[in-house]
Amino acid sequence: MKNKIFSLTFLIFLFYILFISDLLYSQNFQSISISTVVAEAYVSDDILPPKIIHNPIKNISPLTKIAVIYGTAEDEKSLKKVEIHYKNSTEASYLTHTFVYLDTKSTTFYFEIPKDFIKEDIQYRILAYDEINSTYTIWYDVSFKDSISNKIDSQGGKIVLEDGNPFDAETFIFIPQGALDKEVEISIKEVANTLVPKKNKRPALSEYPFKVYKFEPSGLRFKKPVQIGLLYTDLNNDGKVDATEFDENVLSIFWYDGVNWRNLKSSVDKDKNLVLCWVNHFTYFGIFPLGSLTKDDYRPKEKIITPNNDGVNDFATFDNIPQGTEIKIYNLRGKLVRKIDSIPYEWDGKDYEAKDLEVGPYIYQFKIDEELIIGVIIIAR
Amino acid sequence: MDIKKLKFIIFLLLCFSLNFLYSKILTIYSDEGIPQGSNLYTWSAGGLGQFNSKNSDLLQVPVGTESFKTVSNPWWNPGGWWENWAGWGVVYNNEQNLSFYNNGRLRFWIYASVGNIRIEIEAPTGNKNQAKYLTDLGWSSSDINKWKFFDVPLSSFNIETYTAVKCPFMITAALGNSTNSTTFYVDFVRWVSSDVSSPYFNIKIKDIETHIQKSSITFNVNLQQVSSWTVANEYIEIDFDPNNISWGIQIYTDNKAQGANPVYTGNKNPCGLVDTTTTTRVLPMGWTIESSTRTKQQLGKGTPESWVYGGFMWKWMKDKNTQGFQNGENYITLWNNRGVLWNASDRDWKNSPNYIYLSADFSIAVGGRTYRTNQLKIELYYK
Structure with a gap:
């Protein structure tokens, strides 16, 4: 009998431990305020960072102020964005131009820096982003000189x-x-x-x-x-x-x-x-x-030359002469004293042997489009 | 510009700057001590009062492990009568402009055996204006030797504006000619702004690096760079002001709940980030809580049971459907009335706000997939 009473008491105790205490426990718990937060991770299998292929510009002409940043960005998965940062070399802050892409593996980018921005040497860099990685170039120095x-x-x-x-x-x-x-x-x-x-x-x-x-x-x-x-x-x-x-x-x-x-x-x-x-x-x-062009456009403007190496009228220059043309120079006795058959089509008052010719008139003769052009050049000293 | 518009803009700027400068909860006394630039003053009849600002002889205190113990002892005045009074206060070295709290509240806990204990504020220096006795504030004989929470409008002290506060809290047992020693305890005294409800519980998600507010927790995961645990890009700032001594804050996921997206459909522990493609799979998560913000370098990888540099320990995240889950238990309770609950034997109280950091294990993650829970719960509870 005692054993039965003991067993019953034990069972009641066990029941309390397992159920009642848990019930009381949960009844005591009172939720006052719950905040719910979203947590999310996109696991990228985009392993490699994007590549930027770009031939940097080195100088900007102050007259044209053209500064075109052109290149190619590639990614093995998906390219998301290309940014071009540009600034004056003397400043720390920069401006950004952004190209946004959707599901692109390779793209070219073209950006012309606004002309009114270009006032001195500038610097720029290019950044490319895939869905998780990014790549960026160094700051390229671009001089502003003519x-x-x-x-x-x-x-x-x-x-x-x-x-x-x-x-x-x-x-x-x-x-x-x-x-x-x-x-x-x-x-x-x-x-x-x-x-x-x-x-x-x-x-x-x-x-x-x-x-x-x-x-x-x-x-x-x-x-x-x-x-x-x-x-x-x-x-x-x-x-x-x-x-x-x-x-x-x-x-x-x-x-x-x-x-x-x-x-x-x-x-x-x-x-x-x-x-x-x-x-x-x-x-x-x-x-x-x-x-x-007319015939006259081929004739030398120098009618008289003074070949003494003073930098003035030392040569007679035949303008517009096509490559392969043969210009012959004769003296008044009809002797061929010089032949000019390649650039520069200039006559310096010398003969074949590079000797100074005598002063006086000389006849030149050449053909343009099968038309013979003849004229006179005078050597004076 | 119109002078009215100018005044309005100045007013807005002033409001903004005040909001920027002041936190919503200004703690006057806690286990962390008193505000910088202030001192504790005590006073008592005949200098016989006993004071301990770091008392820990009570088994349970509302916040942290310590409270301010005051014993007021009777003193025979040489003039021929008994006096019995003792008190203390927090006194700023320089008057403080606390007008940000003008319409706010004074909150504190007290454990006392008598109701004739006086609460005062001094602003400006020398002006205490309207004292309040515990009995004025609702203390009754049923509160004898129990912790009782008080939430008193600052306006009730009849001080016009708190632009020059010398003493934000003074408390004195005024026991007349009683010849009995009387003990009372005070805990967690704070001023709160008018928009801090009671209880108050607010969270913000912020970027670990920039501290700019965000809308969700995210992870940067590239399978080449991340092979195991990694810390989320954002942390959760929790700001709270409970009004029940048995309060706690717990964290868990509830990935089988109605409204879960995705719903975990497997039959194992559903805790963590659920694979949105194969919803029977989850990535385990970890958490830790810090009293100040941490850098990713300090946080490490976020592997559970590892330590944050100079901080606490990373713990496993549980789900409401994890076998054996019990509300308020260890490992899910990130903060309770005693402090951070990362180890039952070593708790530490730090005033709100506190900072929760999260991590996840990507060792079984599959590239090109999204893992998600929209049921990460942070819950203030009483028990």
């Missing part, structure tokens, strides 16, 4: 004046080996076209050159021709020089002889917005639209 200079010696070399447009080429000079016999500081400077003399009406079709570059040291002559390439702008790539109605096919380089702008036989690289020609001396070179 000239460049470098030393070139007899080994030759190339100097490039960059603009801020990656879609075209750059103004340059290429000096082949042997064109110089000593080291010379060569510079290219872009000049405002309103600061140079106007062009006489013909054969150029515009009053002012579209672009002018001053090559220095002024008057420097090379032992063999050097190539120059002058940049013009066609940002919208419509085949016309920006802000003009002139087709880029008609562009030509002119050189300034101190009185006149004179045409040089040039070629146009329309893909690179570059006009190219070979020259043998330094002066101002400008890009003009070239009209149709």
Whole structure:
């Protein structure tokens, strides 16, 4: 009997422990206030950060103020955003231009820094984001200058004046080996076209050159021709020089002889917005639209030359002469004293053996489009 | 500009600056001590009063582990009568502009055997204006030797404005010529602004780095960079002012609740972040609570049972449906009247606000998926 009572008591106790106490416990609990929060994690399997492929711009022309930031961003999963941060070099704060993408693995970006922002050297960087990673470039330094200079010696070399447009080429000079016999500081400077003399009406079709570059040291002559390439702008790539109605096919380089702008036989690289020609001396070179040529346009402007190396009238220059043309110089007795069959189409008053010819009149003769052009040049001393 | 508009703008700026400068709860006395720039003053008949601002001889106090103990002893005045009074107060070194709390409340806890204990505020210096006795505030014989919560409008002290507060809290047992020693305890004295209800419980989600307010907890997870536990980008700031001695705050998920999105559909422990693609899978979560904000570097990876640098321990998160879940138990109670409950034997009281940090284990996560709970609960309770 005692055992039964004990067992019953134990069972009641156990029941209390298991149920009643828990019930009392939960009855005592009183929720006063609950805040519910959302927690979320997107687990990306985008392992690699995006890639930025970009050829940094190095210089901005103060005249055109073109600064185009162009490149490609790629991601193996999904590219979300590209940001371009740009600022004046002297400031810490920067402006941001953002491109937002949806489900793009590869994209090109193109951003032109507003012209009114560009007042001095600037810096920019590019950032690309995928859904979880990001990549950024260093801050690129971009100078804001209209000239460049470098030393070139007899080994030759190339100097490039960059603009801020990656879609075209750059103004340059290429000096082949042997064109110089000593080291010379060569510079290219872009000049405002309103600061140079106007062009006489013909054969150029515009009053002012579209672009002018001053090559220095002024008057420097090379032992063999050097190539120059002058940049013009066609940002919208419509085949016309920006802000003009002139087709880029008609562009030509002119050189300034101190009185006149004179045409040089040039070629146009329309893909690179570059006009190219070979020259043998330094002066101002400008890009003009070239009209149709007459016989007179091929004749030298120098009717009398004084070849004494004083830099004045030492040469007679035949303008516009196509490569391969043969110019023959005769004395009055009909003797052929000199033949010029490659650039530069200049006559320095010397014969075949580079000896000074006697003073007096000489006859030149050459053919353009099967038409014979004849004229007289007088050597005086 | 219109002078009225200008005044209005100045008023708005003033309001903004006041809100910026002052927290909603100004703690006058707690286990953490008294405000910077203030001192404790005591007074008693014949200097016989006994005071202990860090008393811990009571088993339970409303907040933390300590309270302010005062013993008022009788003193025979040489003039020929008994006196019995003792009190203390918090006194600012320089008068404080606390007008932000003008329409707020004075809140405190008291454990006493008599009702003739006087509460005063001095503002400005020398002006105590209207004293309040416990009996004026609703104390009765049924409250003898029990902790009782008081929530008193600051306006009832008949002080026009609190622009120059010298003493935000003074308490004195005024026992006349009683020859009996009397003991009373005070705990967690604070001023609260008018919008702090009683009880008060408010949370904010903030970015760990910028402390800018956010709307949800997020994780940056790239499987290449994260192979196990990682800490969330945001933390939860909790601000509270309970009015019951048995209060606590707990944290848990409730991933099987109606309204859960996604609902956990498996048959294991549903705690954590639920895989939105395969809802039978969850990523375990962890939590910790800190008395000041921490950097990700200090927080570490958030692995449960590891330590926050210079702080507390990371604990496992539970779900309401975790087997054996009980409201108010250890491991889910992140804060109770004694302090942070990360270890039953080592609690520490820090005034509100406090900061909850969260972590999750991504070792079984699958790339390209979202893991989520919209049922992370933070709950103020009484028990």
